[in-house]
Amino acid sequence: MKKKHENLQDIYRTPKVRETDSDYTRKMPPEMESQLRRHQVQSALFGLVSIVLLFFLTATLIRETHPETTLPPIVLTAKTQYIPLHTLPLDDLWVMSYQQAASEKEAEGARGDMPVSTKWIKNVAYHVIVGQQALAAGQYEKAAVHLEKALAIFPGIQGVHESLGTAYLHQQKFEAAIDPFKAAIKEGESFSAESNLGIALMATQQFEESEKYLLRVLALKPEHPGCHKNLALLYQKMELPKKALSHFEKYFSLCPGDFGTIEIYAEYLLSLGQRERAAVFLREACQQEATDALPLYLLLAKVEARATNDVQAVAALKNITRYISPNLALTHLHMEEFDTIRDTETFQDLLHQLELAEVTLENQN
Numbered sequence: 001m002k003k004k005h006e007n008l009q010d011i012y013r014t015p016k017v018r019e020t021d022s023d024y025t026r027k028m029p030p031e032m033e034s035q036l037r038r039h040q041v042q043s044a045l046f047g048l049v050s051i052v053l054l055f056f057l058t059a060t061l062i063r064e065t066h067p068e069t070t071l072p073p074i075v076l077t078a079k080t081q082y083i084p085l086h087t088l089p090l091d092d093l094w095v096m097s098y099q100q101a102a103s104e105k106e107a108e109g110a111r112g113d114m115p116v117s118t119k120w121i122k123n124v125a126y127h128v129i130v131g132q133q134a135l136a137a138g139q140y141e142k143a144a145v146h147l148e149k150a151l152a153i154f155p156g157i158q159g160v161h162e163s164l165g166t167a168y169l170h171q172q173k174f175e176a177a178i179d180p181f182k183a184a185i186k187e188g189e190s191f192s193a194e195s196n197l198g199i200a201l202m203a204t205q206q207f208e209e210s211e212k213y214l215l216r217v218l219a220l221k222p223e224h225p226g227c228h229k230n231l232a233l234l235y236q237k238m239e240l241p242k243k244a245l246s247h248f249e250k251y252f253s254l255c256p257g258d259f260g261t262i263e264i265y266a267e268y269l270l271s272l273g274q275r276e277r278a279a280v281f282l283r284e285a286c287q288q289e290a291t292d293a294l295p296l297y298l299l300l301a302k303v304e305a306r307a308t309n310d311v312q313a314v315a316a317l318k319n320i321t322r323y324i325s326p327n328l329a330l331t332h333l334h335m336e337e338f339d340t341i342r343d344t345e346t347f348q349d350l351l352h353q354l355e356l357a358e359v360t361l362e363n364q365n
Contacts, residue, residue, distance in 0.1 A: 124154045135163055140170040162193045169196055174203035191220050198230060207238050225254040229261060241272055259285070259292040266299055279303045279312075286319065294323055302337045310341040314350050321350075326357040 131146030144167040147160055165180035181197035184190055195217045201210035211234060218227040232247035248265045252258070262285045269278035282300040286293050297319045304313035321329045333351055341347045 120153065124150050124157065127153070128157070128160060131160075131167075132163055135167055138170075140167045143167040144171070158187045161187070162190060162196075165193070165196060165200070169200060172203075174200045178204070189220075191217055194220075195226060195230065198234075202230070202234050202237065207234060210234055211238075223254065225251055228254070229258075232265075236268060241268075244268070256285075257288060257292075259296060263295050263299060266296070266303075270303065275303060275307060279307075286316070294320060298332060302335075305338050305341050308340050310344040310346050313338070313341055314346045317350060321354065326354045330354050330358065 127146040127150035131143045131150060134140075134146065135143035144164060147164040147167060150157060150160055151164065161180040162184035165177040165184060168174075168177035168180065177200040178197065181193050181200060184193040185197065194213045198210045198213035198217065201207075201213065211231075214227065214231050214234060217224070218231065221227060228247045228251040232244050232251060235241075235244035235247065245268075248261075248268075251261065252265070255261075262281075266278045266282050266285075269275075269281065279300065282296055282303065286296050286300060297316045301313045301316035301320070304310075304316060317329070317333065320332065330351070333347075333354065338347065
């Protein structure tokens with residue numbers, strides 16, 4: 001029985017090759033063996049990287065499809081500083097990790113109580129960079145806070161006062177903007193600083209001093225539209241209509257598409273009793289065929305209605321109906337300014353057309 005067991009053979013097993021048999025032994029060259037090992041190591045590393053990538057992709061997919069599994073959001077406190085990263089040049093990126101505000105002790109050092117330190121300089125630079133970036137991003141209140149801190153640490157720093165004045169100006173803090181702009185002008189001639197100073201002085205009713213600065217910037221750039229617009233508004237406030245109208249006209253020759261200022265100018269003409277001049281100006285302005293001209297069409301219609309020019313008034317109102325709904329147009333037609341032409345045939349025809357259009361739209365809905 002035992003002998004029979006020993007004679008059994010596994011027909012699927014490959015006969016064992018003897019190491020001494022040179023006909024069957026195949027040894028791999030050393031250079032191929034090292035290359036094989038190198039490929040094995042690379043394959044292992046590639047597999048590990050693939051696993052890690054797969055893990056992060058899976059985690060991202062889970063976060064997007066199951067919001068309840070995401071991490072808690074980061075809450076920005078009042079002390080958290082925000083800088084628009086996409087606007088920072090490479091040399092200023094260090095502020096992203098520099099969150100230490102200037103201490104009172106260091107601020108005193110700026111007045112000579114302490115020697116200048118690297119930390120002191122970085123605090124100034126930090127607040128300047130964050131303040132100017134906030135100003136560029138339209139965060140004017142935040143910009144003012146940081147620029148104020150920079151000047152508190154280093155009062156003699158240049159190039160910051162104008163930015164601070166601009167931040168105040170955008171917040172309509174006109175009184176606060178005056179001194180920073182004056183300080184900026186002392187640092188050197190600046191067209192923008194003097195022009196903005198003129199605006200701040202105008203807003204605080206300091207008309208004579210405002211005129212001085214606005215005329216200075218006009219001498220620097222005689223064809224600059226903003227100079228003429230600011231002077232026109234100033235002379236309007238000073239009740240000097242001849243000078244105001246002259247600068248308004250020069251401004252419109254340079255910027256004919258400023259519909260907001262066109263409306264101001266037309267209203268000013270009406271206040272001076274120059275109705276026909278206002279009507280002619282509005283007709284020419286409305287020919288620009290822009291959606292922004294809608295207030296001008298309405299104003300023109302009111303001017304023509306005041307003179308009982310029903311045909312011209314209705315023509316202006318028809319231009320309005322091209323851009324707004326019949327319901328909104330009817331609201332304009334019911335204004336008391338059109339009572340002078342309400343009973344005319346042309347006005348009643350337009351009113352009937354709009355009422356019919358409104359009813360048709362309601363039935364379609």
